[in-house]
Amino acid sequence: ETILSRIRSFEYSQKNAVLVPVTALGVGGVLVYWLRCRHKIKTIEMGDGWWGSGERPLKGQEDESIRPFKIETSDKEIEDLHRRLEQARFAPPLEGAAFHYGFNSNYLQKVVAYWRNQFNWRKQVEVLNKYPHFLTTIEGIDIHFIHVKPSYVPHGRAVQPLLMVHGWPGSFYEFYKIIPLLTEPAGHGLNEGDVVFEVICPSIPGYGFSEAPHQKGFDTIATARIFHKLMNRLGFKKYYLQGGDWGSRITTDMAQMLPQSVKGLHLNLIFVSRQGLKRMISVMLGAYVPWLVGLTREDAQRMYPFIQKNIYELLRESGYLHIQATKPDTAGCGLNDSPVGLAAYILEKFSTWTDKSFLHRDDGGLESKYSLDELLTNVMIYWVTSSIVSSMRYYKENISKDPGLTANARIGVHVPTGIAAFPQEIVHTPHAWAKEIFRNIITYSYMPRGGHFAAFEEPKLLAQDIMEFVRKVEKL
Amino acid sequence: SSLAGIMLLEVFLVLGTVIIYFLLSRKREETLPFREGWWGKGQKPDAEEDTTIRPFKVETTEEELNDLFRRLDQARFTEPLENSCFHYGTNSVYLRKVVSYWRKQFSWKKQVEVLNKYPQFKTKIQGIDIHFVHVKPPHLPEGQSAKPLLMVHGWPGSFYEFYKIIPLLTDPASHGLGDEHIFEVICPSIPGYGFSEAPHKTGFNSVSAASVFYELMLRLGFNEFYAQGGDWGWLICTNLAQIAPNHVKGLHLNLASVTNMGFRHLLSILLGRYLPGLFGFQDEDVRQMFPFLKKVVYRTLLESGYAHIQATKPDTVGCGLNDSPVGLAAYILEKFSTWTDVEFHNLEDGGLERKFNLDDLLTNIMIYWVSGSIVSSMRFYKENLQNGIGTQKHERLTVQVPTGIASFPNEVIHTPQAWAQKKYTNIVSFHFMPRGGHFAALEEPELLAQDILQFVGKVEKEQLWRKK
Numbered sequence: 006e007t008i009l010s011r012i013r014s015f016e017y018s019q020k021n022a023v024l025v026p027v028t029a030l031g032v033g034g035v036l037v038y039w040l041r042c043r044h045k046i047k048t049i050e051m052g053d054g055w056w057g058s059g060e061r062p063l064k065g066q067e068d069e070s071i072r073p074f075k076i077e078t079s080d081k082e083i084e085d086l087h088r089r090l091e092q093a094r095f096a097p098p099l100e101g102a103a104f105h106y107g108f109n110s111n112y113l114q115k116v117v118a119y120w121r122n123q124f125n126w127r128k129q130v131e132v133l134n135k136y137p138h139f140l141t142t143i144e145g146i147d148i149h150f151i152h153v154k155p156s157y158v159p160h161g162r163a164v165q166p167l168l169m170v171h172g173w174p175g176s177f178y179e180f181y182k183i184i185p186l187l188t189e190p191a192g193h194g195l196n197e198g199d200v201v202f203e204v205i206c207p208s209i210p211g212y213g214f215s216e217a218p219h220q221k222g223f224d225t226i227a228t229a230r231i232f233h234k235l236m237n238r239l240g241f242k243k244y245y246l247q248g249g250d251w252g253s254r255i256t257t258d259m260a261q262m263l264p265q266s267v268k269g270l271h272l273n274l275i276f277v278s279r280q281g282l283k284r285m286i287s288v289m290l291g292a293y294v295p296w297l298v299g300l301t302r303e304d305a306q307r308m309y310p311f312i313q314k315n316i317y318e319l320l321r322e323s324g325y326l327h328i329q330a331t332k333p334d335t336a337g338c339g340l341n342d343s344p345v346g347l348a349a350y351i352l353e354k355f356s357t358w359t360d361k362s363f364l365h366r367d368d369g370g371l372e373s374k375y376s377l378d379e380l381l382t383n384v385m386i387y388w389v390t391s392s393i394v395s396s397m398r399y400y401k402e403n404i405s406k407d408p409g410l411t412a413n414a415r416i417g418v419h420v421p422t423g424i425a426a427f428p429q430e431i432v433h434t435p436h437a438w439a440k441e442i443f444r445n446i447i448t449y450s451y452m453p454r455g456g457h458f459a460a461f462e463e464p465k466l467l468a469q470d471i472m473e474f475v476r477k478v479e480k481l
Numbered sequence: 482s483s484l485a486g487i488m489l490l491e492v493f494l495v496l497g498t499v500i501i502y503f504l505l506s507r508k509r510e511e512t513l514p515f516r517e518g519w520w521g522k523g524q525k526p527d528a529e530e531d532t533t534i535r536p537f538k539v540e541t542t543e544e545e546l547n548d549l550f551r552r553l554d555q556a557r558f559t560e561p562l563e564n565s566c567f568h569y570g571t572n573s574v575y576l577r578k579v580v581s582y583w584r585k586q587f588s589w590k591k592q593v594e595v596l597n598k599y600p601q602f603k604t605k606i607q608g609i610d611i612h613f614v615h616v617k618p619p620h621l622p623e624g625q626s627a628k629p630l631l632m633v634h635g636w637p638g639s640f641y642e643f644y645k646i647i648p649l650l651t652d653p654a655s656h657g658l659g660d661e662h663i664f665e666v667i668c669p670s671i672p673g674y675g676f677s678e679a680p681h682k683t684g685f686n687s688v689s690a691a692s693v694f695y696e697l698m699l700r701l702g703f704n705e706f707y708a709q710g711g712d713w714g715w716l717i718c719t720n721l722a723q724i725a726p727n728h729v730k731g732l733h734l735n736l737a738s739v740t741n742m743g744f745r746h747l748l749s750i751l752l753g754r755y756l757p758g759l760f761g762f763q764d765e766d767v768r769q770m771f772p773f774l775k776k777v778v779y780r781t782l783l784e785s786g787y788a789h790i791q792a793t794k795p796d797t798v799g800c801g802l803n804d805s806p807v808g809l810a811a812y813i814l815e816k817f818s819t820w821t822d823v824e825f826h827n828l829e830d831g832g833l834e835r836k837f838n839l840d841d842l843l844t845n846i847m848i849y850w851v852s853g854s855i856v857s858s859m860r861f862y863k864e865n866l867q868n869g870i871g872t873q874k875h876e877r878l879t880v881q882v883p884t885g886i887a888s889f890p891n892e893v894i895h896t897p898q899a900w901a902q903k904k905y906t907n908i909v910s911f912h913f914m915p916r917g918g919h920f921a922a923l924e925e926p927e928l929l930a931q932d933i934l935q936f937v938g939k940v941e942k943e944q945l946w947r948k949k
Contacts, residue, residue, distance in 0.1 A: 058563070085555070092548070094804050096856035098796060099683050100523075106863060107797030110856075221562050324790030324798075331786040334561060335570030335815045339801035339808015342557050346801015346808065353797045394559035401569060 047416045049261045054227045056210065056218035057145025067142055069238060074138040074149065076130050076214070082389060083126055086344060090121040093345040104356060104369045108349040112368045116352070117345055119377050129382045133178065138214070141238060143231045149214035150207035150235065151177055155188040158201060165268070165475060166241045167202040168232060168259075172250020173396055174351040175458060176213045176386045177206040178379075183464035190472065195465070199479070200472045205239065207232060209251060211395030213386045218395070224402045225251065229258035233266065242266065247471060249273040249459055251399065257412045260420045269447070269478040271423040271471050273459040274430055277438045278411045279315065284438075299437030303451045307426075307433040315432065322357060322431065325350075329400035337394035347393060348384050355380060358457035360429050374462050412442050421481065423448040423474030425467060429456030447481075448474045513723035513875050516692040520672065520680035521608030532700060534604045537612060537676065539596045541589055545851060549806060553584045556807040567818060567826040571811040575830045579814070580807055582839050592844045599647065603676070606696050607689075612676035613669035613697065614640050618651040627651075627665040628730075628937065629703040631694060631721075632922070635712020636858055637813040639675045639848045640668040641841075642923045649930035658930060662937045667701065669694055671713060673857030675848045680857070686864040687713065688875060691720035695728070704728060707940075709933060711735040711921055713861065720875055722882040731909070731940040733885040733933050735921040737901045738894050740871045746900065761899030765888075765913045769895040777895075784819060784893065787812075791862035799856030809855060810846050817842060820919035822891045836924050879903075883943065885910040885936030887929060891918030909943070910936045 055061040095110045103109060136151045158164055167187065169180050186193045187202040208215035209228055218227075232255065236244055245268050246256035253274045260267045278284065287298040288311050295305040308314060328336045340347040356369035363370030371380065387393050412418060422443045426433060428451075436449045450470050455463035519525040558573045566572060603610045618627050630650060632643050647666050654660035670677035671690055680689075694717065698706055707730050710718035715736040722729045739746075749760035754771040757763070762770075770777055790798045802809040818831035825832035833842065849855050865873075884905040888895070890913070898911045912932055917925035 089555075089804075092552075092804075094853060096679075096796070096799065096803050096853055097681075099860070100681055102683060102796075106860060107794035108800060110796060110800065113800070219560075219563055221565060320789075321793050324786070324793040327789040328786030328798075331783050332570035332815060334559070334565075334573065335811050336786075336790075336798075337559065338571065338573065338576070338811035339805040341559055342552075342555075342805035342808050343801040346804050349797050349800040353794065391557060391559060398562065398569060 046264055046419050048264060049226065049258065049413060049416060051230050051233075051262055052226065053144075054220075054223075054230070055145045056220050056223055056227070058219040061145065067145075069141065071139050071141045071238065074140045074214070076133050076138065078126055078130050078389065086126070086388070087121060089344050090117055093117055093343070095345075103367050104353070104364045108353045108356075109367055109369065110349075113345065113349055115368075116348060116377065116381075120344075120348070120381055124378060124381050126385060129378065129385065132181075133382070136181070136184065140214075141235065143234050143238075144227070146210055146216040146218060148207055148210065148216075148231060148235060149177075150205055152203070152205050152239070153184050153188055154203045155201050157189070162199060162201055165200065165202050165479075166236070166239075166244040167204050167471075168236060168244055168246050168256070169204060169206045169460070170232070170246070170248040170252030170255050171206070171209065171212070172248070172252050173212070173399065174354055174383075174387070175250065175461070176383055177208050178383050178386060179458060179461040180204070180206045183460045183468050186464055186468035187471065190468070193465075195468060195472065200475050202245075202475075205236070207235060209255070209396075209399065211399055212392055213390050217392060217398075222402060223399070224406060225254045225258050226262070228255045229262050233259060233263055236266070243268050245269045245271065245475060247271040247273075250457065254403070254412075257418060260418050260422075261413055261416050264420050267420045269421045269423065269475060270418065271425070271474050273425045273427060273467065274432075274457070275424060275434045275439055275443070276409070276411050276432075277434050277442055278409055278414065280409070287437075300435050304433065304435040304437075307428060308435065318361065319432065325354075326400060326404070329397040330404035331401065333397035333401050334394055337397045340393045341391055344384070344388050347388055348381070351384050351387065352380060355458065358429075358431055359462060360456055379461070414442050418443045419445050421445050421447045421474075421478045423450075423470065423478075425450050425452055425459065425470040427452045427455040427457070427459050427463070429454075431457055447477050511878065512726060513688065513720060513878055515695065515724050516688045517607075518682075518685070518689050518692070519608040520682050520685055520689075522681045525608065530608070531605050534602050534700070537601045537603045539593050539601070539676070541593050541851065546589060549589070549850070550584060552806050553580055556580055556805070558807075566829050567815070567831045571815045571818075572829060572831065573811075575833075576807065576811055576814075578830075579810060579839065579843075583806075583810070583843055587840060587843050589847055592840065592847065595644070596641065596844070599644070601676075604697070604700060606693050606700070609672055609678040609680060609693075611669055611672065611678075611693060611697055612640075613667055614643070614647075615665070615667050615701070616647050616651050617665045618663045620652075621663060622660065625663060627663050629698070629701075629706035630664040630666050630933075631698060631706055631708045631718070632666060632668045633694065633708070633710040633714030633717050634668070634671065634674070635710070635714050636674070636861065637816055637845075637849070638712065638920060638923075639845050640670050641845050641848060642920060643668045646922045646926035646930050649926055650933065653930070653934065656927075656930075658927075658934060662934055662941065664707075667698070667706075669697060671717070671858075671861065673861055674854055675852050679854060679860075684864060685861070686873075687716040687861075688720050688724070689864075690717045690861075691724055695721055695725055698728070705730050707731045707733065707937060709733040709735075712919065716865070719880055722880050722884075723875055723878055726880075726882050729882045731883045731885065731937060732880065732905075733887070733936050735887045735889060735929060736892060736894065736919070737886045737888075737896045737905065739896055739900045739904055740876045741904070742871065749899070762897050763913075765890075766895070766897035766899070769890070770897070780823065781894075787816075788862060788866070791859040792866035793863065795859035795863050796856055799859045802855045803853055806846075806850050809850060810843070813846050813849065814842060817920065820891075820893050821924060822918055836918075837920075841923065880905045881907050883907050883909045883940045885932065885939075887912055887914055887921065887932040889914045889917040889919070889921050889925070891916075893919050909939045 098109050136153045138151050140147045140149055171179050184204050187204055211217040243266055248256035253272045260270045291298045291300045292309050340350055356363045356371050359374050452466055459467045561572050599614045599616045601614050603612050634642050649656045650664040650666055673679040708718040708721055715734050722732045750773050753760045753762050757767050802812055818825045818833050821836050902908050914928050921929045
């Protein structure tokens, strides 16, 4: 017996002794990891960003103060506006065109006359300032938001923080009518149980009073991250989210980014993929046997005829999206220089996206659902902040990366979700399709009336749906 | 015998299929009907239409200039994103320089004189005033007659695009080109563009424009003429050749798009890169079209936003541009940049002054501005495209008139001859030009003039022994 063979035999037995526990540990570890992975919800990367001008400062902490802010105006600003309104050049519409060629310039002249002679911007600024505004710097840019707390909270009631995000061509101002219904439901004829909110409405960077990013690449993920940071800075650890249009995309990203912070997600518009063989078959069958593919009668009514409603009408209405997703600086240039052009461009959406039949009306049906004061106040926010170009760039930054604008389907949305489906919304997504991405739908409501600008047009209906959703979530 | 029966049946089936295929695939050689219309305001009056041809001069006033200056002075710009060049559209830093030149150095009064150096006229056709330039040759050699040539512009161009090429065609000898063929040139403005009155009724499409221009040429006394065009001019002249093939001696195009795509085209897109010869593709075709996704699909999507919004909401998008000269300039200049060379969007100044001078670019923009015609110019897109591409009757009809195609390398759409000849069944000349983009007449007038001349030369030789 040589020393070598002794060592070998020793090693061999030792090897056995070592190998078995090691293998067991290895297998066990893999098993535990796999089990954990299955139950651990995947999230999207938070990432980081810097959107200020020039280089990111290496030293120093970012100023995290929250500064009160008031919207202001001046004689100079108003006179400049009036001058431009007075010198506006209009091209006469084609005979019998109504709103089929876009905003009818005969009706536009009436709007401009009102704007010049009756609309009172100073008064509207006071209206805007009735809720507290703030600015705070995040990732190098100033973020504007309003923060409205209930003036009176009954003893023992919990106040739910609710972040509401607007879209294009809207603004934080769209929420002005719904905010009191959410902060003081009892005082407005709503008595939805225990739910009372404090509402935070930020402006998306590049919109209104939020500073526009100076760097390329500012997308909904960056926005979602910034809004999480905002809520965090305000001291909230868990909160509700609500959104439509871009707000829907942003809040959905927020829910996929930090699900543990999101108590519930309420949406009045959702994007789901319309591609894929399975989807196509479902669409074709759905016309005849909707129940077979999970569509309700209401779904069928809103979605069919499919090609007409989902392809022709979408193509007809998406010219703005196409040009803004490719040449925003060109599209926005004239609109930043001509308030009349800006009004025509924005108000066309408030007409067609509120009710598709408004296309046939000479006045675009605008004043049947909104007042000129509130429509023009929204337009003025884009005008006085010169933010139309930066608002359009958002389309390019997002659509070039993800033309479908659908939520990340691999990850899915697991936070409790509430969906309010308004009948005149641009595109209808049935529950059966939404389920594929939103895995935890608590409420799905067919709203009786209303279009794209739900909070603006039907604040009470939307508020009721939000409250019902939140009540159900709180009970879980 | 049953076997023979089956074989006979098979033969019949094959024959039947082949016959049906031919019947269906053979494009009918019918003509496009002339489109009557009345585009004036309100009801058509009972009285006879005034058919006089009245001389016209472009004019300006101090008021017009002061209004423009005021708007330029009060222009509001938005800073571009860092390092974005022309990727997001017209770069506003460069735009500021253009506006500064426009305000301080550009002389509209001087440019009006330039515009007025060629005789211009107006005449009422189908209820609207049609503006046109009519330039006769300064001298004609003994025994030679001038050949009438109709040249039609597009969007966002105008009759002014032809000002550099006109002398090369009316007086080729003085410009180093052979004087075998001398032209008298007629450049109308499409109704709704520049100084032509805009239609007041819906439905004015390319066939309507072709019909109006056909009436114009007849009214001017021309029974036979040549037609040349690019952009919308391509379509209008094509329609004209389809409406009146016996009057159009020859059709010359610097853009030849084919909108009626079928299975054959799909196959050639899939396999053309590997088997170019099989599909009739030349090296230049392969170079320009492949990889197809990147060079054609993505590029078209990237550049067609304007067409999409103009084909659906022209009154909305044009509104601000009719009120802000700076916005109008940004919108139009972007096309003169990208459609001249797609690589120009990587330049901070969009490469505009490499091929054009600011005076020419601004004169073209001023034509849209002083006539307030940007909205009506955009409506033409809706009238032609609102039902989709490839849906109109004339897109299925062929063209039998002798055709010459000048294919410029930087043109927005590249159509191989193999595809063009399915529609233009009588292509007499097809040349790849050495350089140049979409605005050929303004950018490369000599090249275009030379191609027109050699084309006409060929047609004239053929016409002599192929009189119909």
